[in-house]
Amino acid sequence: AQSVAQPEDQVNVAEGNPLTVKCTYSVSGNPYLFWYVQYPNRGLQFLLKYITGDNLVKGSYGFEAEFNKSQTSFHLKKPSALVSDSALYFCALISSGSARQLTFGSGTQLTVLP
Amino acid sequence: SQTIHQWPATLVQPVGSPLSLECTVEGTSNPNLYWYRQAAGRGLQLLFYSVGIGQISSEVPQNLSASRPQDRQFILSSKKLLLSDSGFYLCAWSARNRANSPLHFGNGTRLTVT
Numbered sequence: 760a761q762s763v764a765q766p767e768d769q770v771n772v773a774e775g776n777p778l779t780v781k782c783t784y785s786v787s788g789n790p791y792l793f794w795y796v797q798y799p800n801r802g803l804q805f806l807l808k809y810i811t812g813d814n815l816v817k818g819s820y821g822f823e824a825e826f827n828k829s830q831t832s833f834h835l836k837k838p839s840a841l842v843s844d845s846a847l848y849f850c851a852l853i854s855s856g857s858a859r860q861l862t863f864g865s866g867t868q869l870t871v872l873p
Numbered sequence: 874s875q876t877i878h879q880w881p882a883t884l885v886q887p888v889g890s891p892l893s894l895e896c897t898v899e900g901t902s903n904p905n906l907y908w909y910r911q912a913a914g915r916g917l918q919l920l921f922y923s924v925g926i927g928q929i930s931s932e933v934p935q936n937l938s939a940s941r942p943q944d945r946q947f948i949l950s951s952k953k954l955l956l957s958d959s960g961f962y963l964c965a966w967s968a969r970n971r972a973n974s975p976l977h978f979g980n981g982t983r984l985t986v987t
Contacts, residue, residue, distance in 0.1 A: 791973055793975055793976075795978075800961075800980075800981070800983065801980055801981065802879075802963050802965075802978030802979050802980045802981050803917075803963070803965075803976075803978045804978070805975040805976070805977065808973065808975055810973040847915075849917070851976075853973075860919060860922060860932075861919075861976060863916070863917045865915060865916050866915050866916065
């Protein structure tokens with residue numbers, strides 16, 4: 760069985776500061792990892808994914824994530840946070856099942872303070 | 874480009890009434906289709922997924938059912954709604970036979986059962 764953990768329910772950061780949203784995972788075999796963002800009353804938007812190759816993955820809106828196999832982590836980062844980055848962030852792990860079911864973390868609410 | 878449409882955006886229904894939520898995808902063929910429910914603005918629960926017309930897999934036994942009458946149409950239904958059916962329902966699609974393809978979500982339907 761696979762699982763995804765987002766240890767922080769809430770992350771607060773000042774505008775202009777770097778931000779990190781943490782994600783750890785557990786899976787047998789090689790993981791496919793994803794980050795999504797959700798704004799209020801909207802669906803999830805895909806930000807970035809790790810499949811293989813370079814451990815640093817760049818995505819939309821200036822976000823990036825670092826895959827660390829030894830620590831089984833896939834933390835989301837951004838060098839300089841914007842107030843508009845305030846949203847709910849989900850980490851997700853692909854299942855080995857035939858329908859490719861994603862396993863989602865519980866979400867982290869990011870608030871960027873002006 | 875591919876788009877996903879979900880309607881209605883909001884719905885208020887009395888207990889015991891029927892439900893029909895519709896989702897359609899444009900710009901792609903043979904997608905995998907998914908219904909998720911999000912409770913309390915956080916965790917995502919996979920309800921149903923489909924890999925083809927008439928092929929529905931249920932993840933959680935419940936008061937809901939799903940159907941896929943056409944390749945790019947996915948319908949979530951209930952004969953009699955319960956109070957516990959309230960939530961935010963999200964439809965999503967992914968490319969079939971591409972293990973690293975992310976899910977793409979609709980904007981969701983906010984269902985309130987009164």
